[in-house]
């Protein structure tokens with residue numbers, strides 16, 4: 001299964017969309033490494049990239065929600081922390097070779113697609129309607145594309 005960036009994943013907030021694209025790129029990188037049966041150490045390295053980037057991305061979204069006084073911040077944070085624990089369990093299993101990286105690809109792909117189009121979409125809608133503005137929003141055009 002090939003993981004691609006697709007239009008439906010775009011939620012309309014440039015900062016979040018840029019980070020999501022990066023996350024999908026890392027998943028693609030993992031996919032390529034897995035199908036080419038690269039060594040365990042290399043796969044583990046990419047999984048660490050995915051884990052660190054996901055942590056960063058979740059924190060970034062949580063900061064954005066806090067800046068906007070987003071009413072469902074706590075619920076969204078809870079979902080993030082559940083997803084991270086799930087990811088950590090998978091990585092630990094793959095590290096001990098109890099699980100194959102192919103299985104995690106499937107899970108993460110479903111997770112990215114579902115979480116982005118349901119939960120993250122709500123943040124983007126809120127950004128559009130809110131009187132509060134994200135910090136550095138005026139710089140998006142200069143730094144993001």
Ligand SMILES: [Fe+2]
Nearest residue numbers: 057061116120
């Ligand atoms: Fe997200």
Ligand SMILES: [Fe+2]
Nearest residue numbers: 061115119120
């Ligand atoms: Fe999220």
